Amino acid sequence: MRRAAAAAEFDRRDASWWMDRIAQGCVFAGGISAIVFIVGILAFIATQGMEFAANRLSWTEFFGSIAWRPNGHPPQYGALALIAGTASITAVAMALVVPLSLGAAIYIGEFARGKTREWLKILIELLAAIPSVVWGVIGLNVMGPLMTDVFGVPSGLNLLNAGIILGLMAAPIMTTIAEDALKAVPDTYREAAEALGATKWQVVLRVVLPHARPGLSAAGLLGVGRAVGETIAVLMASGHAITVPESLFDSVRSLTATIASELGETAHGDDHYQALFVLGMLLFAITFAINLTADSIVRGIRRKKA
Amino acid sequence: MSAPASSFRATDRELASLGRQRLVRSFLLFMTAMLVLPVLGILAVLIWQGGPGLSLEFFLDDPKKNMTAGGIFPALVGTVWLTAVALLLAFPLGVAAAIYLSEYAKDSLLTRTINVAIVNLAGVPSIVHALFGVGAFVHFMQFGQSILAASCTLAVMTLPVIIVAARESLQAVPQPFREACWSLGATRWQTIWRVVLPNSGSGILTGVILCISRAVGETAPIMFTGAVLYVPFTPEGVLDQTMALSLHLYNISTAVSNVPPGLPFSVALTLIGVVLLMNATAIAFRMRLRGRKKW
Numbered sequence: 001m002r003r004a005a006a007a008a009e010f011d012r013r014d015a016s017w018w019m020d021r022i023a024q025g026c027v028f029a030g031g032i033s034a035i036v037f038i039v040g041i042l043a044f045i046a047t048q049g050m051e052f053a054a055n056r057l058s059w060t061e062f063f064g065s066i067a068w069r070p071n072g073h074p075p076q077y078g079a080l081a082l083i084a085g086t087a088s089i090t091a092v093a094m095a096l097v098v099p100l101s102l103g104a105a106i107y108i109g110e111f112a113r114g115k116t117r118e119w120l121k122i123l124i125e126l127l128a129a130i131p132s133v134v135w136g137v138i139g140l141n142v143m144g145p146l147m148t149d150v151f152g153v154p155s156g157l158n159l160l161n162a163g164i165i166l167g168l169m170a171a172p173i174m175t176t177i178a179e180d181a182l183k184a185v186p187d188t189y190r191e192a193a194e195a196l197g198a199t200k201w202q203v204v205l206r207v208v209l210p211h212a213r214p215g216l217s218a219a220g221l222l223g224v225g226r227a228v229g230e231t232i233a234v235l236m237a238s239g240h241a242i243t244v245p246e247s248l249f250d251s252v253r254s255l256t257a258t259i260a261s262e263l264g265e266t267a268h269g270d271d272h273y274q275a276l277f278v279l280g281m282l283l284f285a286i287t288f289a290i291n292l293t294a295d296s297i298v299r300g301i302r303r304k305k306a
Numbered sequence: 307m308s309a310p311a312s313s314f315r316a317t318d319r320e321l322a323s324l325g326r327q328r329l330v331r332s333f334l335l336f337m338t339a340m341l342v343l344p345v346l347g348i349l350a351v352l353i354w355q356g357g358p359g360l361s362l363e364f365f366l367d368d369p370k371k372n373m374t375a376g377g378i379f380p381a382l383v384g385t386v387w388l389t390a391v392a393l394l395l396a397f398p399l400g401v402a403a404a405i406y407l408s409e410y411a412k413d414s415l416l417t418r419t420i421n422v423a424i425v426n427l428a429g430v431p432s433i434v435h436a437l438f439g440v441g442a443f444v445h446f447m448q449f450g451q452s453i454l455a456a457s458c459t460l461a462v463m464t465l466p467v468i469i470v471a472a473r474e475s476l477q478a479v480p481q482p483f484r485e486a487c488w489s490l491g492a493t494r495w496q497t498i499w500r501v502v503l504p505n506s507g508s509g510i511l512t513g514v515i516l517c518i519s520r521a522v523g524e525t526a527p528i529m530f531t532g533a534v535l536y537v538p539f540t541p542e543g544v545l546d547q548t549m550a551l552s553l554h555l556y557n558i559s560t561a562v563s564n565v566p567p568g569l570p571f572s573v574a575l576t577l578i579g580v581v582l583l584m585n586a587t588a589i590a591f592r593m594r595l596r597g598r599k600k601w
Contacts, residue, residue, distance in 0.1 A: 141570060
């Protein structure tokens with residue numbers, strides 16, 4: 001009896017109790033919003049392109065043909081050249097910038113000290129802050145003419161140009177994540193190696209890098225994800241030719257650029273509009289898979305550390 | 307020469323590895339420079355080419371002669387509209403999500419799913435966000451091409467930025483602060499409202515600034531959802547279409563002909579100026595915060 005009374009005493013249903021309940025509800029709604037949106041994105045893109053993809057799109061043409069002529073008679077929807085465009089730009093960007101990002105991460109994480117380190121980190125952060133369209137202007141108006149002058153190629157807007165721009169855009173996230181991965185290697189490992197007489201570089205090469213390998217590959221993956229998804233800068237710097245490139249100086253066109261340049265000329269719901277949503281679906285699937293893999297690697301490291 | 311003295315001298319092998327270390331170190335510095343010098347290079351080019359075009363009239367005039375002359379006033383106003391509305395939508399949602407993740411969520415399947423969703427939302431390509439905006443906000447919710455539709459798209463896109471920054475600063479509030487408050491009989495929400503949030507305000511503000519910086523610079527998500535090539539007036543409500551700085555820059559670089567060569571650089575300089583100012587503020591905030599925190 002007394003116990004029930006005590007419980008009733010604690011179990012107050014006053015204004016602040018209700019406020020607490022309401023707040024918890026609101027906050028929970030906010031919490032699941034990220035899930036709602038990611039599912040929403042998937043659902044909307046899938047449904048917008050579904051009718052066309054299910055009935056009139058030939059998948060062998062989509063993945064097997066390089067003819068992307070949505071306005072042709074009959075229209076052709078071969079995405080192979082666009083996929084090749086995205087793949088080649090990403091590959092060039094990564095080949096140029098993965099070593100640089102790794103080097104920068106090692107320098108910032110292991111060698112730089114004090115103020116230098118702070119400043120380098122800030123500069124890397126500023127590199128990440130430059131808007132996509134400004135990179136595009138640099139590609140179009142600075143790198144393009146420079147490239148025709150230096151290499152004497154007919155078009156300065158090409159695979160190499162887009163690759164350089166895209167690499168620099170993807171570099172900050174790779175450097176940051178790679179530096180985190182280096183930082184996650186326990187200091188005791190470094191101290192043990194240094195006590196054996198190893199130089200700093202020997203410690204990095206033989207102890208730190210092998211231990212940080214999973215985190216470093218996650219960094220690379222996130223860079224790839226960034227490069228695959230980048231839109232406006234690629235649109236402006238890559239030259240916009242639907243071809244499978246044969247040299248660094250060929251103009252190319254990516255999946256993202258195709259959507260950005262053609263969506264404006266479609267009517268809501270027509271085949272072309274739906275085909276662009278199918279490309280969007282493909283992009284979503286690629287980046288989702290990449291991000292999921294990178295995230296599970298990073299999470300695995302964190303769990304092992306704890 | 308006596309034996310003990312020579313034992314302190316570095317052997318050839320040790321000298322060689324020290325030499326190698328010095329070489330590698332300068333090479334690594336060179337690689338780092340290759341990444342950070344472009345930032346300074348880009349700034350230099352923009353200031354050199356675009357600086358002379360900047361003036362008060364440039365900021366306050368309408369574009370003239372088919373956008374080949376005049377100023378950028380409507381684009382500036384449009385960008386402020388888009389960013390403000392996006393922030394208005396993303397801020398409450400993002401902070402609520404951060405509070406849930408930091409203060410309520412247990413380590414459950416749901417929490418892990420939310421975290422995966424946040425990471426993936428941040429990784430979705432901007433053009434896919436644009437497609438989502440067109441499908442969901444322009445057509446399904448029937449906002450049409452409007453500031454509202456464009457801002458909703460931007461809000462979804464910048465949501466992860468706010469969530470991650472706010473969650474971090476909430477988690478940085480020491481647990482004893484909360485426990486002290488609970489032991490006084492406060493409810494969970496009272497604790498959050500009176501103790502946790504006030505102690506993480508500056509961190510959340512940093513997130514807001516970064517979110518603004520991101521929203522200002524984005525082009526792809528707004529170009530089909532509400533921002534347009536040219537409107538002869540500044541917007542009066544959220545259902546109007548508008549110009550935007552980033553899209554204006556894209557258009558005068560690609561779609562408009564006979565643009566004087568300095569003009570895109572001037573617009574780019576304005577855009578990057580706004581963005582870098584935002585980021586610099588965020589960085590300065592964070593540094594002051596780190597210096598002041600005593601717990």
